[in-house]
Every structure is written in structure tokens, then in C-alpha cells.
Amino acid sequence: xxxxxxxxxxxxxxxxxxxxxxxxxxxxxxxxxxxxxxxxxxxxxxxxxxxxxxxxxxxxxxxxxxxxxxxxxxxxxxxxxxxxxxxxxxxxxxxxxxxxxxxxxxxxxxxxxxxxxxxxxxxxxxxxxxxxxxxxxxxxxxxxxxxxxxxxxxxxxxxxxxxxxxxxxxxxxxxxxxxxxxxxxxxxxxxxxxxxxxxxxxxxxxxxxxxxxxxxxxxxxxxxxxxxxxxxxxxxxxxxxxxxxxxxxxxxxxxxxxxxxxxxxxxxxxxxxxxxxxxxxxx
Numbered sequence: 001x002x003x004x005x006x007x008x009x010x011x012x013x014x015x016x017x018x019x020x021x022x023x024x025x026x027x028x029x030x031x032x033x034x035x036x037x038x039x040x041x042x043x044x045x046x047x048x049x050x051x052x053x054x055x056x057x058x059x060x061x062x063x064x065x066x067x068x069x070x071x072x073x074x075x076x077x078x079x080x081x082x083x084x085x086x087x088x089x090x091x092x093x094x095x096x097x098x099x100x101x102x103x104x105x106x107x108x109x110x111x112x113x114x115x116x117x118x119x120x121x122x123x124x125x126x127x128x129x130x131x132x133x134x135x136x137x138x139x140x141x142x143x144x145x146x147x148x149x150x151x152x153x154x155x156x157x158x159x160x161x162x163x164x165x166x167x168x169x170x171x172x173x174x175x176x177x178x179x180x181x182x183x184x185x186x187x188x189x190x191x192x193x194x195x196x197x198x199x200x201x202x203x204x205x206x207x208x209x210x211x212x213x214x215x216x217x218x219x220x221x222x223x224x225x226x227x228x229x230x231x232x233x234x235x236x237x238x239x240x241x242x243x244x245x246x247x248x249x250x251x252x253x254x255x256x257x258x259x260x261x262x263x264x265x266x267x268x269x270x271x272x273x274x275x276x277x278x279x280x281x282x283x
Contacts, residue, residue: 002044002255005188005237007108007137007161013075015231016251017047018242019192024058030065032244037066039245041073043252049164049190049239051079051112052097060100068102076101077108077190079141079164082115090125094134109135110164113142113282123156137161141192144280145177152185160187166281167191167236169229169271170205173278183235194230194238195223197283210270214263224250228257229267 003015018040023033037048048066050059060078067074078101084093094109109129111122126138139162140151151157163182167174168191182189196202205211206222215225223240230238231254242248259267 003231005235006186007188011075013047013237014044014252014255015237016045016227016255017049017075017077017190017237017239018045018248018251019239020048020050020059020063021054021192021241022059023050023241024055024060024062030062033062033242034066036242036244036248037063038070040242040248040252041066041070043249044255045242045248045252046073047075047077047237047239048242049077049192050101051110052081052084052093053079053112057096057100060097064100064102071103075107076103077110078106079110079112082111082113082117085111085115085117085122085125087121087125087128090122091128091132091134094129098134105133106135108137108139108161110139110141110162114140114147119151119157120154123151123154127156139163141165141190142280142282145181148178148181162188162190164190164192164239166193166283167230168194168196168205169211169226169267170196170201171281172271173274173281176274176277178280179233179236183233186235189236191230191236191238193283194240195226208270210266214266218257218263220254220257221250223247224254224257225259227251227254228259229264231255232259232264 004012005015006012050063078097080093129135141164143163211222215222227238
């Protein structure tokens with residue numbers, strides 16, 4: 001059975017969604033990007049995560065094209081720049097995102113990272129957008145424990161629906177305090193870059209002998225192993241980039257992978273969990 005997470009009493013979603021970072025930057029790839037997102041929807045990956053930052057709205061336009069005629073089959077997440085998070089600016093930024101996405105509502109709207117706008121003002125902006133029906137839920141991204149606790153202490157802050165943070169096998173810092181805090185509050189965690197950001201770190205993960213051996217023994221790819229590892233804990237969703245139709249189908253298949261205790265022990269030996277508070281990783 002595919003693993004799911006609950007955003008509220010009415011909404012359960014597959015624990016793997018589709019990311020769109022770096023989409024919309026090259027016109028020549030637009031058709032491929034649209035097709036990948038549509039293939040993901042066909043495979044059951046209903047959550048699509050984007051942001052006004054990605055290609056300065058270009059990724060939202062790709063998502064809008066992918067959802068033409070099938071908006072109701074998707075759960076759309078977008079994010080607002082911190083400097084657009086004020087009471088007036090956030091409403092205008094959301095309206096621009098809605099136009100690019102060619103929809104009348106967002107299922108979830110996130111503060112991309114914390115900036116200089118007071119949290120209480122951002123909360124009021126989110127509540128205004130909810131009252132107008134432009135967003136159904138709101139949340140945050142890149143909030144560490146202290147930021148999250150401050151948010152939750154503000155009037156209305158407890159209605160924060162999620163925290164989206166960097167989380168993958170080579171970046172486990174949230175397991176020490178942030179993840180338990182979110183789990184205690186039944187707040188879903190959305191893990192961005194669950195396969196690590198492209199570069200040497202990602203290459204090292206994919207070449208690690210322990211991971212390669214476990215993946216071969218299970219008859220899966222290392223990418224699928226890494227995704228299954230990220231979503232192994234309750235309330236954690238992974239949002240890898242939907243880079244191609246083949247990749248999204250591979251991602252969707254990872255929803256059914258279960259890791260055994262001995263496999264998790266071997267992974268922990270190769271990539272030890274944190275033993276102390278660590279600064280929140282951000283990319």
C-alpha cells in the first residue's frame with residue numbers, strides 16, 4: 001500500500017510529491033517539463049510544489065500549463081518571497097501566482113523563508129487570503145525550531161499547516177529536534193532536495209557502497225532507496241524534482257518500498273543520525 005500523509009482531517013496525499021525548482025528556465029525544455037508533471041499526476045503524485053522564486057514565476061507557468069483541464073486532480077503548493085510577505089504585498093503576490101498557475105486557488109501557500117516582515121503580519125496576510133478563498137491552507141519553509149515556536153506563539157500561528165525544509169540522508173539535522181517537534185504537533189514536514197542537491201554530495205550518496213548494495217539487494221535504484229528512507233517516518237513527505245517522465249514513475253514506485261530494520265541499521269552506520277542540535281541546512 002502506498003504511504004500517505006495527512007494535511008488535515010479531510011486531506012491525505014501520497015508521501016511523495018513533485019518539485020519544480022529549476023523548471024521554466026529554458027523554453028526548449030518546457031514541453032518535457034509539462035509532460036513530466038502530467039506523468040506524475042497520472043502516477044498518483046498529486047502534490048506539485050512550486051514558488052514565485054522559481055524562474056521568477058516561470059515554473060508556476062509550467063505548472064499551470066500541465067494542469068490545464070485537470071486542476072482538480074492536483075494539490076498545488078506555492079511559496080511567497082519573504083519581502084512579499086506583508087499584509088498587502090502577500091495578497092498581490094498570491095494573485096500573481098494564481099494568474100501564472102491559471103487557477104483560482106492554492107491548496108497551500110508557504111512563506112519561503114523568514115525575512116524582515118513580522119510573523120504576525122504574515123499570519124494576518126495568510127488569513128486574509130484564506131477568507132478570500134485564494135488559499136485553502138498556509139505554512140512555512142526553512143523554519144528551524146526557534147522560528148517555528150515563535151510562529152506558533154503568535155495569534156493564529158497554530159494554524160500553520162506544514163514546514164518545508166531540506167532533508168536527505170546526508171543532511172539529518174532535523175531529526176534531533178525539529179522533526180520531533182513537528183511530529184508532536186502533527187504538522188507534516190515536506191522534505192525538499194530529498195536526493196540532495198546536484199553536485200559532489202549527491203554523487204557521493206549515489207555511489208555509496210552501502211546504499212548501492214542495499215538497493216541491488218532490493219532490486220531498486222539508489223534514488224528509490226533514498227526516497228523510501230526520507231518518507232520512512234510518520235508525517236514526512238518528499239518532493240523530488242519531476243525531471244522526466246521516467247523519473248516521476250520511478251519516484252511513484254518508491255511509495256511502496258519498505259525498509260527493514262537491518263537495512264535501516266546499516267544505513268545508520270554509514271550515515272549516523274545527529275547526536276546534538278545542528279543548524280538548519282538550507283540551499
